[in-house]
Amino acid sequence: MKPLSLITGNTRGFSIPSLIIGIVLLGALFCFPSFVQSPYALHMMILLFLSTIMGESWNIIGGYTGQYSVGHAAYYGAGAYGTLVLLQKWEIPPWYGMWAGMAVAVLLSLIIGSICFRLRGPYFVLASIAVAEIVRITVLNTPAVTNGAEGILLSDLPPFKIGGTVITDFVSKVPFYYISLLLAIFTIVVTWLLQNSKLGYYVQAIREDQDAAHSLGISLSLYKSIALAISAALTSLAGSFYAIYIKFIDPSTVLSLDLSVQIVLIAIIGGIGTIYGPLIGALVLVPLSEALRSNVIAQGLINCGVVREDSGVGIFLKEHLAHAHVLIYGILVVIVILFMPDGVLGFVKKKSRDWGLGTGKGLDR
Amino acid sequence: MAILEIKHVSKFFGGLAANADVSFTMTQGMIMGLIGPNGAGKTTLFNCITGYYPPSKGEVLFKGKLMNGLEPDMVCKLGMARTWQKVRPLAKMSVQDNVMVGALCRTGSLKKARELAMEQIMVVKLEHKADFPAGRLTIGERKKLEVARVLATRPELLLLDEVMGGLNPSESEEIIQLILDIKKQGITQMVIEHDMKAIMRISDRIVVLNSGEKLTEGSPQEVVNNPEVVKAYLGDFHA
Numbered sequence: 001m002k003p004l005s006l007i008t009g010n011t012r013g014f015s016i017p018s019l020i021i022g023i024v025l026l027g028a029l030f031c032f033p034s035f036v037q038s039p040y041a042l043h044m045m046i047l048l049f050l051s052t053i054m055g056e057s058w059n060i061i062g063g064y065t066g067q068y069s070v071g072h073a074a075y076y077g078a079g080a081y082g083t084l085v086l087l088q089k090w091e092i093p094p095w096y097g098m099w100a101g102m103a104v105a106v107l108l109s110l111i112i113g114s115i116c117f118r119l120r121g122p123y124f125v126l127a128s129i130a131v132a133e134i135v136r137i138t139v140l141n142t143p144a145v146t147n148g149a150e151g152i153l154l155s156d157l158p159p160f161k162i163g164g165t166v167i168t169d170f171v172s173k174v175p176f177y178y179i180s181l182l183l184a185i186f187t188i189v190v191t192w193l194l195q196n197s198k199l200g201y202y203v204q205a206i207r208e209d210q211d212a213a214h215s216l217g218i219s220l221s222l223y224k225s226i227a228l229a230i231s232a233a234l235t236s237l238a239g240s241f242y243a244i245y246i247k248f249i250d251p252s253t254v255l256s257l258d259l260s261v262q263i264v265l266i267a268i269i270g271g272i273g274t275i276y277g278p279l280i281g282a283l284v285l286v287p288l289s290e291a292l293r294s295n296v297i298a299q300g301l302i303n304c305g306v307v308r309e310d311s312g313v314g315i316f317l318k319e320h321l322a323h324a325h326v327l328i329y330g331i332l333v334v335i336v337i338l339f340m341p342d343g344v345l346g347f348v349k350k351k352s353r354d355w356g357l358g359t360g361k362g363l364d365r
Numbered sequence: 366m367a368i369l370e371i372k373h374v375s376k377f378f379g380g381l382a383a384n385a386d387v388s389f390t391m392t393q394g395m396i397m398g399l400i401g402p403n404g405a406g407k408t409t410l411f412n413c414i415t416g417y418y419p420p421s422k423g424e425v426l427f428k429g430k431l432m433n434g435l436e437p438d439m440v441c442k443l444g445m446a447r448t449w450q451k452v453r454p455l456a457k458m459s460v461q462d463n464v465m466v467g468a469l470c471r472t473g474s475l476k477k478a479r480e481l482a483m484e485q486i487m488v489v490k491l492e493h494k495a496d497f498p499a500g501r502l503t504i505g506e507r508k509k510l511e512v513a514r515v516l517a518t519r520p521e522l523l524l525l526d527e528v529m530g531g532l533n534p535s536e537s538e539e540i541i542q543l544i545l546d547i548k549k550q551g552i553t554q555m556v557i558e559h560d561m562k563a564i565m566r567i568s569d570r571i572v573v574l575n576s577g578e579k580l581t582e583g584s585p586q587e588v589v590n591n592p593e594v595v596k597a598y599l600g601d602f603h604a
């Protein structure tokens with residue numbers, strides 16, 4: 001078996017080379033902050049892990065179960081608000097508050113599931129959007145608890161102590177780096193466990209054909225609900241983390257439709273229904289959105305002489321490309337759907353098969 | 366002993382009576398043939414029996430228990446399972462994983478399910494395709510997969526909807542042998558099939574549906590010699 005099987009997700013046992021690569025990669029990630037002190041680099045890595053957590057979480061309900069929720073901001077927001085409201089109003093530390101946020105997210109997922117899972121295909125998608133919008137508007141209109149549109153600014157984050165010893169006071173980005181890394185690993189492990197369980201088989205059967213699954217003894221409502229609850233719980237962790245890392249949340253960032261769409265894109269671009277697809281998606285999307293935000297693309301086009309800086313096009317690009325991420329994402333999705341229907345990971349798998357790399361067996365899973 | 370009792374079952378789609386007051390009884394271990402021209406309501410009857418639709422009227426009793434209102438997953442768990450006329454492979458999953466999904470109905474262990482699945486895959490002779498994605502099978506192989514997958518749920522009553530449709534004669538012969546083997550295991554079967562020769566060979570009794578109604582019921586000999594049955598089929602062919 002070739003090393004490629006590590007990323008192509010052959011799950012029937014690990015081969016020695018892929019295991020070694022995995023360990024080396026993990027080791028490098030754990031040592032990263034000792035070698036790279038740049039806050040910017042750490043920030044980028046943290047965003048990468050955060051996107052991975054979001055993508056992996058969505059993948060469980062979207063990729064494995066085939067239920068394309070475009071309302072995951074609701075669970076993200078539940079985690080973010082659960083954590084910060086408790087911290088700001090009652091000074092409950094986030095490592096307790098996040099469980100409350102998770103409980104809210106899971107409860108919400110059960111309610112949303114009971115409404116939306118009656119519907120199939122595009123109707124489910126629309127219902128998931130609608131319910132997430134209801135959550136956003138509710139938060140917007142309960143300022144007594146949530147500060148409404150103003151949002152919540154975290155004034156100070158208490159140090160994390162175990163039995164009186166301060167583990168970290170959160171002044172640098174390093175603790176956030178490790179927390180997000182561990183959470184990302186955790187979501188990948190959960191996905192791996194899912195794929196190798198009865199639940200994993202059942203939800204994939206539901207994705208492939210609901211009526212067939214139903215007739216083979218699978219309760220559709222039960223297994224869809226379990227998958228959504230797991231997905232919601234993991235997504236809320238991402239929201240909780242975001243809240244204490246960025247230290248400011250409001251409905252237009254943590255509860256927006258924009259966010260719901262981004263979560264879906266991470267998984268779709270990487271490759272849905274695979275363990276490492278969302279990780280690949282994050283590797284594509286995080287640098288891309290950063291490049292757009294910091295205007296390096298417009299500047300690059302100008303520097304390469306493709307467009308002149310003082311021309312109309314140059315000025316237009318410099319002014320607007322940074323705000324055009326939705327457009328660029330849209331184009332990216334079209335490209336992926338047209339040329340890589342199984343995402344970047346599926347594309348790599350197919351090419352590797354065509355070029356005779358890796359083993360044929362297991363690649364189709 | 367009666368394993369399945371169908372009592373005055375009707376199913377309406379708008380004004381169309383796809384099943385109209387159908388009643389019959391199946392005893393343990395038998396093979397019941399269910400025949401009738403296209404659109405007679407055979408598949409609809411399967412759907413009503415297995416909880417896919419609630420019957421508009423009437424009752425379905427399986428092992429004496431009322432099935433009306435039960436979801437298909439419960440019906441399957443209680444021991445009544447069906448195949449689909451329009452096959453429904455779990456396309457991206459391998460043949461073995463497809464059958465494992467069936468086997469997981471009776472066990473929580475993947476290891477056990479994998480073993481059970483392999484047994485059923487050997488029964489339908491698909492072992493050389495075990496790691497193949499189900500979406501890439503031929504029609505004949507897909508039909509066999511349907512049967513293996515449903516057998517893996519350990520049914521007491523098996524409903525087969527045209528598992529020979531679209532197969533060549535040698536494939537059909539394999540399926541006939543398979544059905545007879547399943548009978549030997551003591552599993553009761555109801556078989557929808559258009560091939561009269563095949564249905565005559567395997568059935569203990571035959572129910573004939575026409576325009577949603579039960580036209581007649583009897584031994585294979587009685588049914589072929591019934592002038593009304595001949596008329597229903599000829600009428601169908603000349604339409």
Ligand SMILES: Nc1ncnc2c1ncn2[C@@H]1O[C@H](COP(=O)(O)OP(=O)(O)OP(=O)(O)O)[C@@H](O)[C@H]1O
Binds near residue numbers: 378401403406
């Ligand atoms: N979901 C549905 N909605 C509306 N009409 C339906 C539905 N399902 C079946 N019918 C109609 O009910 C009648 C019986 O269909 P059914 O599929 O049960 O026939 P069949 O005996 O299985 O035919 P075939 O031999 O072609 O498979 C047909 O007229 C069909 O068009």
Ligand SMILES: [Mg+2]
Binds near residue numbers: 407408409450
């Ligand atoms: Mg039919």
